Amino acid sequence: MPIKTKYHGEIEINMQDILHFEKGIPGFLEEKEFIILPLSDDQTFSVMQSVVTEYLAFVITSPFHFFQAYDFQLEDSVVEELGLKTEKEVQVISILTIEEPFERTTANLQAPIIINTSNQKAKQVILNQEHYKTKHPIFQKG
């Protein structure tokens, strides 16, 4: 089906690629369908684009690319809600807040997006671990 996007113009997407956020995400509770589109040539950065709202798109990345030691435990309720059965089905992505200059860009490690790649159910999870915050610089200082 064709959709209008913020950074990719009008494009054709496959229904089976759509991520389903049953409860939306904080601040955008009505937005339940997103799709991931590549942004950088090296595949590091992508966009999570709303399927219904043209102007709503987040820049995302794999947190493990920048934070190798990133580690957390998913609550049983999340495992249940997303229908997760094995670890292999789990995909973790982080939303970036792009700053100018780009070197000041941060990743939200406190609220990762968890995707079940088997059924495309997704959720932005809020971690209760104290040491992960909403703004972790993705580039080392100095």
Place this chain on the structure above:
Amino acid sequence: MLVLTRKNGESIKISDDIEITIIVSKNDQVKIGIKAPKHVEIYRSEIYEQILTENQQASKDISSLLNFLKK
């Protein structure tokens, strides 16, 4: 907003399946225990607000930086 007065160890029941207990209240801090079904999500309000604000900031337009990212 409904306001109820409770002592340490006393509880409040919300519907059939949520129970909130005042564990201990000392000086200006209250420790609260919450029993709720798994699907009920419980967060500190300020953390939820922070995530909401961060999501809004993260959705701002980055067209001016796009060329940079494509490199």
